[in-house]
Structure formats: structure tokens, C-alpha cells
Amino acid sequence: MKNLLRSIRDLFLKPAVRIGLGVLVTGGFIAGVLAWQGFNTAMEATNKEEFCLSCHTMHDNLLPELQKTVHWNNRTGVRARCPDCHVPHDFTDKVARKMQASREVLGQLIGTIDTREKFKEHRLVLAQREWKRFSANGSKECRACHDYKDMDFDKMRPASQVAMRKAAERNQSCVDCHKGVAHQLPEMKGARNPAFDTLVSSASGQSVDTGKDYFLVVPQELFADEGLTQRIGSVEVATQVKVLETKGDAQRVELALWRKNKGYGRVWYSHFGLNITSAILDKDIAQDTSFVKVLDSKEDPMTGLEWQQVTATAWMRKGSVLDSVEPVWTIARASYSSSCSVCHRQPEEAHFDANTWPGLFGGMVGFTSMDDDTARVVLKYLQTHSSDFSTSHGAGSPDSALQTARP
Amino acid sequence: MNTQTSGRSAPSGAAAPASKSEWRRFLLLAFVGLPITMTLAIAAYGFVVWFLQILFFGPPS
Numbered sequence: 001m002k003n004l005l006r007s008i009r010d011l012f013l014k015p016a017v018r019i020g021l022g023v024l025v026t027g028g029f030i031a032g033v034l035a036w037q038g039f040n041t042a043m044e045a046t047n048k049e050e051f052c053l054s055c056h057t058m059h060d061n062l063l064p065e066l067q068k069t070v071h072w073n074n075r076t077g078v079r080a081r082c083p084d085c086h087v088p089h090d091f092t093d094k095v096a097r098k099m100q101a102s103r104e105v106l107g108q109l110i111g112t113i114d115t116r117e118k119f120k121e122h123r124l125v126l127a128q129r130e131w132k133r134f135s136a137n138g139s140k141e142c143r144a145c146h147d148y149k150d151m152d153f154d155k156m157r158p159a160s161q162v163a164m165r166k167a168a169e170r171n172q173s174c175v176d177c178h179k180g181v182a183h184q185l186p187e188m189k190g191a192r193n194p195a196f197d198t199l200v201s202s203a204s205g206q207s208v209d210t211g212k213d214y215f216l217v218v219p220q221e222l223f224a225d226e227g228l229t230q231r232i233g234s235v236e237v238a239t240q241v242k243v244l245e246t247k248g249d250a251q252r253v254e255l256a257l258w259r260k261n262k263g264y265g266r267v268w269y270s271h272f273g274l275n276i277t278s279a280i281l282d283k284d285i286a287q288d289t290s291f292v293k294v295l296d297s298k299e300d301p302m303t304g305l306e307w308q309q310v311t312a313t314a315w316m317r318k319g320s321v322l323d324s325v326e327p328v329w330t331i332a333r334a335s336y337s338s339s340c341s342v343c344h345r346q347p348e349e350a351h352f353d354a355n356t357w358p359g360l361f362g363g364m365v366g367f368t369s370m371d372d373d374t375a376r377v378v379l380k381y382l383q384t385h386s387s388d389f390s391t392s393h394g395a396g397s398p399d400s401a402l403q404t405a406r407p
Numbered sequence: 408m409n410t411q412t413s414g415r416s417a418p419s420g421a422a423a424p425a426s427k428s429e430w431r432r433f434l435l436l437a438f439v440g441l442p443i444t445m446t447l448a449i450a451a452y453g454f455v456v457w458f459l460q461i462l463f464f465g466p467p468s
Binding site: 016017019020024027028031032035038039040088090092093095096097098099101132133136137138286 | 414424425426430432433436437438441442444446449453454456457459460463464466467468
């Protein structure tokens with residue numbers, strides 16, 4: 001070791017004896033040129049589409065998808081290759097990304113996504129990682145070809161103009177709206193909002209007193225028996241239930257809700273006259289008078305429909321209720337403001353009433369990346385904070401005017 | 408070792424082997440040692456930037 005160090009020191013500090021200074025410098029210069037050129041060539045080789053496609057995960061999954069899109073072939077003959085979008089173009093970020101690829105090499109070696117099924121399972125995580133990168137750098141790689149400053153907005157379709165001018169004003173990241181332009185979108189169905197995990201874990205630690213009211217933190221199935229075998233319906237998130245007893249894994253709860261006296265009366269709502277879905281029962285059970293007790297009935301003057309105040313008891317799995325609904329709304333509020341403000345300023349909750357929200361929300365939720373559970377919570381949050389419930393807010397204030405980027 | 412520091416005054420009999428080893432060391436350093444060091448340094452730089460991105464900066468802006 002000591003010898004090695006000494007010979008290295010000698011190598012650098014002792015002047016050469018037999019070789020002229022000019023030869024050394026010239027030799028070093030040539031070696032430097034060759035080394036740098038070699039490095040760049042190698043860098044470029046790993047930045048070729050052929051290199052990306054040499055691993056079968058890319059070749060079997062992502063290439064066929066790209067080939068169906070306009071980024072593969074089009075009338076102008078300009079096309080995007082993998083690294084055009086997926087490798088940063090600046091040196092530092094590029095080198096960092098290349099080193100990050102050691103993770104992908106490891107994945108390839110241990111076969112994390114070596115089948116189509118495994119790939120689809122991981123696709124959401126992979127896509128989210130890439131979306132995060134694009135949102136952080138303002139879709140810099142897209143804008144190497146498509147930049148706001150080079151766009152002629154007048155040549156766009158009128159509907160596109162509105163959205164694109166606004167986006168340009170805000171210098172918005174392309175991928176915020178244009179997801180899935182080169183590959184299929186991940187299956188959002190299986191997606192889970194990680195925020196619910198903390199909710200579920202705090203619900204499992206919730207001590208439950210019989211006879212008190214609690215709120216569901218996740219949707220639950222309802223059963224007729226304590227063994228949880230006979231399914232009779234389901235109850236929605238954030239629904240208020242009264243816990244009557246707890247036996248083993250099961251909990252008997254009382255639902256006190258409203259329904260329209262029309263059809264089978266399967267869908268139960270939390271308030272009179274408001275379409276805030278709280279429970280959905282099976283057809284035969286909803287008509288079973290020994291199960292459903294009607295306490296009251298009123299006519300809704302708006303629709304002329306008769307609403308019944310109903311109550312029923314059912315069993316459900318325990319460990320999914322909290323004594324306060326606020327934690328659920330906190331998640332919903334965060335999701336509402338982050339998902340909707342991507343394309344437009346979100347309207348205030350109380351700008352619409354509870355029966356207007358479902359239609360509006362249903363029309364917009366497809367543009368977001370919300371999973372089903374989150375979407376249901378957000379809708380319920382909006383409805384229960386709508387103008388029907390808000391006292392402080394005047395719906396006509398100019399502040400709350402809906403600004404939508406999509407006409 | 409010390410006798411060689413005097414450079415040109417070294418006995419001419421030792422010149423041939425000294426020159427040979429000098430050429431070998433020069434070529435090894437210039438065409439093998441330093442390019443490898445450069446590649447490793449750039450790789451290390453990349454890893455450092457990546458880890459900083461994970462820990463502090465987040466994805467590049």
C-alpha cells in the first residue's frame with residue numbers, strides 16, 4: 001500500500017528523464033481528446049433508441065404503445081425517440097439520470113417488470129415518477145420541440161386556444177394536462193391514495209363506545225349477519241353511523257338516512273332533498289319492511305318527489321370508523337385543491353349547491369388523476385360543504401366565479 | 408531511487424531501461440489510468456447529484 005502511494009507520488013512529482021516535455025504534453029493532449037470523444041460516444045450510445053429497446057421490457061411494452069401515437073409517425077416526419085422525452089438534455093441532470101438508471105438495470109436483472117402483467121402492475125408508480133419529473137422541470141423535454149413562444153395560437157382550434165393561451169400565461173408544464181400522449185395511461189382503478197392509509201390506521205386504533213355516532217373512513221360492505229357472509233349492500237365513506245355492538249371482527253351499526261320513495265329505494269342519502277349518496281342497498285333488502293323502518297316522509301318541493309326518512313341496522317367489518325369526520329375532509333380538501341387547480345382555479349365549495357356538484361364534478365374528474373376512492377370522498381366533501389350547508393358564504397360573490405379553462 | 412532524481416546526469420547504462428519504464432508509465436497513465444479516473448469521477452458526480460435530488464432538491468427544475 002505504502003509502495004503504491006509512493007510510486008503514484010513519484011509518478012506525478014518526479015520529472016521525466018528520457019521523454020521530452022513537448023512529447024509528454026502532446027501525448028497527454030491526444031489522450032485527452034480520445035478519452036473525451038470516447039466518453040461522448042459512449043454517452044451517445046446509451047442515448048440511442050436501439051439501446052433503450054435492447055431490453056425486452058421496453059421493446060415489448062412501451063414500443064408498441066408508442067407506435068400507435070403521433071410521436072412515432074406523422075405527416076411531417078419528425079419523431080420523438082425515447083431519450084428525447086425521458087433523458088434530461090443538460091449535462092448534470094443527464095449524468096444524474098444515467099446513474100439513476102442503475103436502478104433500472106437492477107430491475108432488469110432481478111426481473112421486477114419482466115412480464116406484461118408485472119409491468120402493468122408497476123405502471124402507475126413508474127408513470128407517477130415520470131410525471132413528477134416533468135412537473136418539476138416544467139416539461140422541459142417536451143418543450144425542446146413544442147414551446148409556448150413558438151406557438152401560433154390563432155391557428156389552433158378555438159377550444160384549444162383558450163386552454164393553451166392560459167397555459168402559456170402561467171408557463172404551465174405540458175404533462176399537467178397532456179398525460180398519456182405517447183404511452184397508454186396507467187390503470188387508475190387499482191390506484192390507492194396513500195393518504196387513506198394513515199386514516200385507516202388511525203381508525204383501527206379508534207376506541208368505539210356503543211350507542212355513539214362515528215364516521216366511516218373508507219367505504220364498507222354491509223351484511224345481514226354478524227358472520228359477514230350475507231352481503232346486503234354497501235355504505236359510503238364519511239357516512240355517519242351509530243355503533244350498536246361489536247362482536248369479534250364485526251360491528252352492528254344503525255343507519256339513519258333519507259331515500260326517495262321511487263323505484264326500489266336502494267340509494268340512501270344523508271340529508272332530505274340532497275343527493276349525497278351514503279349507502280346503497282341490494283334491491284330485495286331495500287324493499288324489506290322488516291329491515292327498513294320508515295320514520296317520516298316529506299315531499300321535496302323542487303322535484304315533487306316524496307322523500308322518506310329511513311333507518312336500518314346492519315353488520316360491517318370493524319375498525320373503519322373515526323369519531324370525527326374532519327380527517328377525511330382534510331384529505332379531500334388537499335386533493336380537491338391540488339387536482340383541480342392544475343387546469344383552472346377551483347371554485348369555492350359553497351359556490352354550488354349539493355345537487356349541482358355531482359354533475360359538475362363528474363364532468364371534470366376524468367381530467368384528473370384521482371382514483372375512485374378519492375374521487376368519491378372529494379365529491380362528498382364538496383357536497384357537504386356546498387351552499388346548502390354554508391351559512392357564511394354568499395354564492396354570488398365575484399370571488400367565487402367559476403373560471404374554467406375548458407369552454 | 409534517489410540517484411535518478413539527478414536526471415540527465417544518470418549513467419548512460421541505466422538510460423535504456425529507465426526510458427522504457429518511463430514510456431510505459433506515461434502511456435498507461437495517459438490512455439488508461441486517467442480516462443478511467445475521469446469516467447469514475449463523472450459517475451460519482453452523477454450519483455452525488457442523484458442522491459441530493461432524492462434527499463433535498465427533488466427532481467431537477
